[in-house]
Amino acid sequence: MGQFILDHLGRQVNLSTVPKRIISICPAITETLFALGLEKEIVGRTKYCIFPKGMVESIPIVGGTKEVNMETIRDLQPDLILAEKEENTKEIVLALEKVAPVFVSEVQKIDDSYRMIEALGLLMNREKAAEHLIASCKTSFPNPSCKQKLNAAYVIWRKPYMVVGGTTYINDVLDTLGFQNPFATEESRYPMVTKEELTKANLDVLLLASEPFPFQVKHLAEFQSFLPNTKILLVDGEMFWYGAKMVEAGLYLERLTKKIEEITSGGSSKQKECRNVKFTKVSKM
Structure with missing residues (x-):
C-alpha cells in the first residue's frame, strides 16, 4: 500500500502495508469485518461487539465504545484501529492515534453504510468481498416508494x-x-x-x-x-x-x-x- 487514504471525516490515515492486526471499536464494523472474511485479522473489539455470535467471543475486549483500555490496546499492537463518528468520541480517536492509524467512518444514511463497507474492502484488500456484501445488502433491503408516510x-x-x-x-x-x-x-x-x-x-x-x-x-x-x-x-x-x-x-x-x-x-x-x-x-x- 505505502500511501495515505482519507477517512470519512477527511482525515489522512497513513498505512505502509495492508493491515494484519485490526482493532474495531464499533459493533457494526466488527460484524462487517467478519462478513468480509477478516476474522483472523481482528485482534480487539469492544464489549458491545457481540456479532457474529459463536465467533466474536474469542477476540479480546478493549473496553466499550465510549471508554477504552489504552494499555490493553497498546499490548495488542494493532496496525489499524477502526472507529465510527457517532459510536466513538473525538477524545478516544485522538488518544488512539498515538498507538496506531485510526480510520473513522461516518454512517448517517443507508448509502453511507455501503461507503463504509467499500472503505473496509479497500483498506484490507477485500474489494471483491466488499462488492459482494454490498450487493447482498441492496438485494435484501427495501427500496423507498411511498409518497405519503x-x-x-x-x-x-x-x-x-x-x-x-x-x-x-x-x-x-x-x-x-x-x-x-x-x-x-x-x-x-x-x-x-x-x-x-x-x-x-x-x-x-x-x-x-x-x-x-x-x-x-x-x-x-x-x-x-x-x-x-x-x-x-x-x-x-x-x-x-x-x-x-x-x-x-x-x-x-x-x-x-x-x-x-x-x-x-x-x-x-x-x-x-x-x-x-x-x-x-x-x-x-
Missing part, C-alpha cells in the same frame, strides 16, 4: 425519553420503510422529548427499541396511557444496525412493515398509498 417515532431511551433525530442511519431506514419522523428536524441527533411533545406529534406509530434501553412488554402501557390512538410496537434494535446486519435485517423489516400495515390499515389514506413498498427476500452470502 405514516408519522412514526423511534424511541431509544427512557427517563428521559429520547428519540431518533434526522441525521441518523435509523431515520433513513424509517424513511425507506414509509415513515415520516416528526423529530427529524431537531438539531440533536437523538433529541430528548416530553410526553406532551410525543402527543403533539400526532403519531400513527411508535417504535420502542430493544437497545440501548431495553424496552419490554411492560413498557407498552406506559406509552399507551398518553398515546391512546397510536399503534405502539416493540422492535429489535439490532435490526436497525448498518453494515453486514443489513442482509439479515431486510426480512425482519419486511415483516415489521407488513405487521404495521395490518394494524393500521383500518384507517388513513396515507397507509393505503404506502402499500406499494417493494421488498426482496434476503440473499444468502
